[in-house]
Amino acid sequence: MDVKRSYAAGRRELTKAQNRETILAAAAQVFAQLGFARTTVRDIIRATNLASGTFYNYFNSKEEVYQALRDAQALAVRPRLHQARVSAVSAEEFFTGSFRAFFGFVAKNHTEAAPASERFRMDSPQVQAGFAELRQDIEAAMARGLLPAIDAALLTAALTGVAFELAEKVKAGANVEEMTRFATALFLGGTGALSKS
Amino acid sequence: MDVKRSYAAGRRELTKAQNRETILAAAAQVFAQLGFARTTVRDIIRATNLASGTFYNYFNSKEEVYQALRDAQALAVRPRLHQARVSAVSAEEFFTGSFRAFFGFVAKNHTEAAPASERFRMDSPQVQAGFAELRQDIEAAMARGLLPAIDAALLTAALTGVAFELAEKVKAGANVEEMTRFATALFLGGTGALSKS
Amino acid sequence: MDVKRSYAAGRRELTKAQNRETILAAAAQVFAQLGFARTTVRDIIRATNLASGTFYNYFNSKEEVYQALRDAQALAVRPRLHQARVSAVSAEEFFTGSFRAFFGFVAKNHTEAAPASERFRMDSPQVQAGFAELRQDIEAAMARGLLPAIDAALLTAALTGVAFELAEKVKAGANVEEMTRFATALFLGGTGALSKS
Amino acid sequence: MDVKRSYAAGRRELTKAQNRETILAAAAQVFAQLGFARTTVRDIIRATNLASGTFYNYFNSKEEVYQALRDAQALAVRPRLHQARVSAVSAEEFFTGSFRAFFGFVAKNHTEAAPASERFRMDSPQVQAGFAELRQDIEAAMARGLLPAIDAALLTAALTGVAFELAEKVKAGANVEEMTRFATALFLGGTGALSKS
DNA sequence: TATGAATGAGGCTTCATTCAT
DNA sequence: AATGAATGAAGCCTCATTCAT
Numbered sequence: 001m002d003v004k005r006s007y008a009a010g011r012r013e014l015t016k017a018q019n020r021e022t023i024l025a026a027a028a029q030v031f032a033q034l035g036f037a038r039t040t041v042r043d044i045i046r047a048t049n050l051a052s053g054t055f056y057n058y059f060n061s062k063e064e065v066y067q068a069l070r071d072a073q074a075l076a077v078r079p080r081l082h083q084a085r086v087s088a089v090s091a092e093e094f095f096t097g098s099f100r101a102f103f104g105f106v107a108k109n110h111t112e113a114a115p116a117s118e119r120f121r122m123d124s125p126q127v128q129a130g131f132a133e134l135r136q137d138i139e140a141a142m143a144r145g146l147l148p149a150i151d152a153a154l155l156t157a158a159l160t161g162v163a164f165e166l167a168e169k170v171k172a173g174a175n176v177e178e179m180t181r182f183a184t185a186l187f188l189g190g191t192g193a194l195s196k197s
Numbered sequence: 198m199d200v201k202r203s204y205a206a207g208r209r210e211l212t213k214a215q216n217r218e219t220i221l222a223a224a225a226q227v228f229a230q231l232g233f234a235r236t237t238v239r240d241i242i243r244a245t246n247l248a249s250g251t252f253y254n255y256f257n258s259k260e261e262v263y264q265a266l267r268d269a270q271a272l273a274v275r276p277r278l279h280q281a282r283v284s285a286v287s288a289e290e291f292f293t294g295s296f297r298a299f300f301g302f303v304a305k306n307h308t309e310a311a312p313a314s315e316r317f318r319m320d321s322p323q324v325q326a327g328f329a330e331l332r333q334d335i336e337a338a339m340a341r342g343l344l345p346a347i348d349a350a351l352l353t354a355a356l357t358g359v360a361f362e363l364a365e366k367v368k369a370g371a372n373v374e375e376m377t378r379f380a381t382a383l384f385l386g387g388t389g390a391l392s393k394s
Numbered sequence: 395m396d397v398k399r400s401y402a403a404g405r406r407e408l409t410k411a412q413n414r415e416t417i418l419a420a421a422a423q424v425f426a427q428l429g430f431a432r433t434t435v436r437d438i439i440r441a442t443n444l445a446s447g448t449f450y451n452y453f454n455s456k457e458e459v460y461q462a463l464r465d466a467q468a469l470a471v472r473p474r475l476h477q478a479r480v481s482a483v484s485a486e487e488f489f490t491g492s493f494r495a496f497f498g499f500v501a502k503n504h505t506e507a508a509p510a511s512e513r514f515r516m517d518s519p520q521v522q523a524g525f526a527e528l529r530q531d532i533e534a535a536m537a538r539g540l541l542p543a544i545d546a547a548l549l550t551a552a553l554t555g556v557a558f559e560l561a562e563k564v565k566a567g568a569n570v571e572e573m574t575r576f577a578t579a580l581f582l583g584g585t586g587a588l589s590k591s
Numbered sequence: 592m593d594v595k596r597s598y599a600a601g602r603r604e605l606t607k608a609q610n611r612e613t614i615l616a617a618a619a620q621v622f623a624q625l626g627f628a629r630t631t632v633r634d635i636i637r638a639t640n641l642a643s644g645t646f647y648n649y650f651n652s653k654e655e656v657y658q659a660l661r662d663a664q665a666l667a668v669r670p671r672l673h674q675a676r677v678s679a680v681s682a683e684e685f686f687t688g689s690f691r692a693f694f695g696f697v698a699k700n701h702t703e704a705a706p707a708s709e710r711f712r713m714d715s716p717q718v719q720a721g722f723a724e725l726r727q728d729i730e731a732a733m734a735r736g737l738l739p740a741i742d743a744a745l746l747t748a749a750l751t752g753v754a755f756e757l758a759e760k761v762k763a764g765a766n767v768e769e770m771t772r773f774a775t776a777l778f779l780g781g782t783g784a785l786s787k788s
Numbered sequence: 789t790a791t792g793a794a795t796g797a798g799g800c801t802t803c804a805t806t807c808a809t
Numbered sequence: 810a811a812t813g814a815a816t817g818a819a820g821c822c823t824c825a826t827t828c829a830t
Contacts, residue, residue, distance in 0.1 A: 016789085037234035041825060051791040056826070154363065154379050161362030165354040182351050182391065189390020190383035197382045213814075237799060248816045253801070410810085431628035435804060445812040450805070548757065548773050555756030559748040576745050576785065583784020584777035591776045607793075631820065642795045647822070 020058050022048050024072070027065045036066060074130045077105045081130075085137040091147055091191065095184040098134075099163065103176040106167045131160060148195030155194075159187065217255050219245050221269070224262040233263060271327045274302045278327075282334040288344055288388065292381040296360065300373040303364045328353065345392030356384065414452050416442050418466070421459045430460060468524050471499045475524075479531040485541055485585065489578040492528075493557065497570040500561045525554060542589030549588075553581065611649050613639050615663070618656040627657060665721045668696045672721075676728040682738055682782065686775040690754065694767040697758045722747065739786030746785075750778065 026047035030039050041062050045052050059065045084097030135156040141147045147155075166179045223244035227236050238259050242249050256262045281294030332353040338344045344352075363376045420441035424433050435456050439446045453459045478491030529550040535541045541549075560573045617638035621630050632653050636643050650656045675688030726747040732738045738746075757770045 019790090040823080042823080052825090053792065053827080054790055057789065061825085151379065154366070154376070157362040157366060158359045158380070158383055161358030161360075162355045163358075165358030166351065169351070169354060179351075181394070182348065183355070185391045185394045186355055186383075186387035188387075190385075190387035192390070193386020194379065194382045197378070216814090238801090239799065249800090250802075250817065251815055254814065258800090413811090434802080436802080446804090447806080447813065448811055451810065455804085545773065548760070548770075551756040551760060552753045552774070552777055555752030555754075556749045557752075559752030560745065563745070563748060573745075575788070576742065577749070579785045579788045580749055580781035581777075582781075584779075584781035586784070587780020588773065588776045591772065610793085632822090633820065643821095644796065644823075645794055648793065652821095 019050060019054065022050065023055065023058055023065065024069060027062070028069055031066065031069070036062075073105075073109065077102065078130050078133060080105070082133060082137065085134075085141065088141070088146060091141075092184060092188055094141055094146055095187045096180055098159075099166075099180040099183045100176065102163055103167065103170050103179050106170045107176050110171045131156065134159065148191055150191060150194045155191065158190075162186065216247060216251065219247065220252060220255055220262065221266060224259070225266055228263065228266070233259070270302075270306065273306075274299065275327050275330060277302070279330055279334065282331075282338065285338070285343060288338075289381060289385055291338055291343055292384045293377055295356075296363075296377040296380045297373065299360050300364060300367045300376050303367050304373050307364075307368045328357065331356065345388055347388060347391045352388070355387075359383065413444060413448065416444065417449060417452055417459065418463060421456070422463055425460065425463070430456075467499075467503065470503075471496065472524050472527060474499070476527060476531060479528075479535065482535070482540060485535075486578060486582055488535055488540055489581045490574055492553070493560075493574040493577045494570065496557055497561065497564045497573050500564050501570050504565045525550065528553065542585055544585060544588045549585070552584075556580065610641060610645065613641065614646060614649055614656065615660060618653070619660055622657065622660070627653070664696075664700065667700075668693065669721050669724060671696070673724055673728065676725075676732065679732070679737060682732075683775060683779055685732055685737055686778045687771060689750075690757075690771040690774045691767065693754055694758065694761045694770050697761045698767050701758075701762045722751065725750065739782055741782060741785045746782070749781075753777065 023044060027039075027044045030043045030047050034043065039062060041055060042052070044062065044065065045055050059068070080101045081098055084101045085094055088094035088097055135152055138147065138152045138155055138159075142149050142152065162183055166174075166183055170176060170179055220241065224236075224241045227240045227244050231240065236259055238252060239249070241259065241262065242252050256265070277298045278295055281298045282291055285291035285294055332349055335344065335349045335352055335356075339346050339349065359380055363371075363380055367373060367376055417438065421433075421438045424437045424441050428437065433456060435449060436446070438456065438459065439449050453462070474495045475492055478495045479488055482488035482491055529546055532541065532546045532549055532553075536543050536546065556577055560568075560577055564570060564573055614635065618630075618635045621634045621638050625634065630653055632646060633643070635653065635656065636646050650659070671692045672689055675692045676685055679685035679688055726743055729738065729743045729746055729750075733740050733743065753774055757765075757774055761767060761770055
């Protein structure tokens with residue numbers, strides 16, 4: 001019976017992980033199709049083979065699923081962004097590396113959203129941590145003399161705004177390198193000017 | 198009889214206009230508190246003294262109310278932005294005037310939003326028209342030689358992203374002039390650099 | 395002022411009658427289009443130029459409008475049916491006259507109903523009176539020796555059933571004379587057989 | 592585990608079947624009391640111990656419930672009617688058997704309807720199939736020489752009209768045999784006359 | 789742990805009707 | 810008498826969540 005149990009437990013573990021992934025994959029698809037607001041837990045369940053009750057063994061709400069998805073994305077993209085920034089030896093590399101990594105990620109990972117769906121951004125802990133990390137990297141770069149010493153909070157905000165706005169262009173098919181060049185030049189020139197003002 | 202009718206009509210229309218305003222005001226408050234997605238028509242109605250059915254004499258959905266709010270805002274702020282841009286005689290004036298008008302409007306008109314609520318943007322015709330106008334103004338400024346001839350679509354996106362992102366700082370209490378200076382310097386330097394790349 | 399008042403009163407009378415007719419005409423059309431069950435008072439009002447409140451100066455519900463329509467129809471067709479029956483000098487004339495008058499009326503007065511609409515029959519007082527009259531005419535015809543002395547209640551029911559069922563064929567385009575011949579022969583032969591059983 | 596599952600499934604399905612029957616029984620009662628048009632889904636739910644949402648696990652609308660009821664009735668009565676007709680070796684048997692089966696069924700299965708409620712007929716597939724079957728049986732009987740060769744469509748309509756109209760008498764307490772005799776004689780004589788005209 | 793039917797709160801909307809003008 | 814906006818009851822239906830199996 002011990003053997004049986006441990007075997008069963010092993011199977012169960014596997015199934016647990018699989019079910020979680022099943023739900024996440026279904027949710028990613030449904031969110032992309034309907035948008036977050038119009039998606040219901042039922043929609044997610046219906047996109048799987050699982051029973052409605054099973055959902056609640058893994059998540060407590062669609063918000064939790066959404067955060068898990070965002071966290072997974074952030075976990076996937078953050079190290080790359082961070083790496084691009086800490087290894088930069090010039091301001092140009094700092095910006096180019098960051099934007100290229102971000103736009104590249106967006107180009108690869110975005111799914112077609114419903115056309116008229118609302119645009120929104122939910123600040124999950126991981127996403128917030130991502131922005132905090134960006135700011136820390138900026139401050140570190142300023143300390144290293146890579147970037148001029150300007151207001152790091154505002155620069156973070158500006159970078160974020162431009163990155164997300166151009167990301168829409170990328171989703172619409174724009175070229176990653178062109179977006180990267182544009183954003184890099186904008187911030188290179190912009191931070192140069194800010195350092196003198 | 199004519200007098201009576203016109204008097205009656207006047208009274209009626211006054212009440213109607215008042216009710217419309219009542220609903221819009223309630224909706225603005227509830228949207229700010231709960232965010233658009235979590236707001237229901239019932240929430241809006243409950244924030245007024247009106248009966249549930251009355252809502253439908255004025256709007257067909259929360260989306261319609263939202264668009265009416267956005268349109269009203271856009272109508273209020275667009276002429277000012279447009280004016281600031283067409284009267285600019287230098288790139289600096291172009292950016293400074295635009296950002297100052299926008300941040301000033303945001304500082305005066307924003308309502309307290311729930312801190313972690315989703316951020317979203319609904320593209321009502323008026324809002325879209327506002328972006329189209331921005332782009333046309335940019336292109337006109339390029340034609341006038343005020344701005345260097347760079348990709349107007351990308352510049353529009355970047356301006357939009359920075360403006361909305363810094364607007365959050367303004368809502369959080371940041372100084373309008375400081376935000377204006379920062380954004381202006383960023384884009385002055387940025388567009389200068391882009392024109393040479 | 396007296397003159398003025400009486401003139402006004404005259405106008406009003408006229409308007410009153412007109413409004414009633416307006417509502418009845420609109421109701422007839424809407425009932426035909428939507429069926430009785432799916433028709434609402436609002437639908438009827440919307441099919442007129444009148445205000446919603448005005449409806450209640452003339453009728454208290456759609457049921458009342460419906461009865462008024464049925465009564466008007468019954469009033470139009472009953473005298474003809476009655477006349478056809480009392481003037482009959484043979485059983486054949488009795489049936490032929492009745493059916494021809496009924497089918498002819500149906501052919502002229504039916505309006506296209508929604509295809510999948512429910513079929514229903516509301517027994518307004520006038521309609522009930524119409525059936526009572528049929529039965530009386532039947533009994534009178536039996537007394538005159540025109541019809542054999544069989545169960546008048548059952549004969550009334552059978553005539554009614556056949557008449558309404560064949561009326562559907564008439565509405566679908568069947569020939570009035572053919573339906574009349576068929577029904578007449580059926581009841582001539584049928585009553586003959588019943589008198590011998 | 593198999594045992595457990597099948598047991599559980601058995602229990603579940605039992606409850607499901609019971610709930611379905613509960614809803615159907617409640618609907619039959621409410622339809623009879625209020626008539627179809629005035630019945631709401633809520634009325635049906637209120638006539639059970641079930642929660643409002645439960646209704647929608649079984650039916651999507653009152654129309655669906657109604658069709659289920661009609662279909663069940665049609666399924667119950669059609670084979671008997673069909674059997675009575677195909678086994679008939681004379682016109683008299685054809686009519687007698689049909690009417691007796693139908694009136695007998697009505698006498699046993701009818702529920703008390705509100706007296707002045709509308710009478711209506713919804714043409715569910717099963718009901719339509721019932722009429723089609725009647726017509727086919729009639730045509731087959733004509734082919735066999737049992738019935739004279741007259742217009743089968745009109746005969747079907749006439750039989751239907753008389754059957755439903757006399758069924759009202761049965762519901763009101765009339766004797767099944769007497770109704771059967773009356774209807775049979777009517778159609779025996781009637782078809783005889785029609786064959787000669 | 790998985791299942792999936794039951795639950796009932798709560799969303800949306802329409803409607804008949806009232807009543808101030 | 811006519812108007813038409815306001816009313817709120819009441820319909821419809823979906824949903825997140827529970828819980829017996």
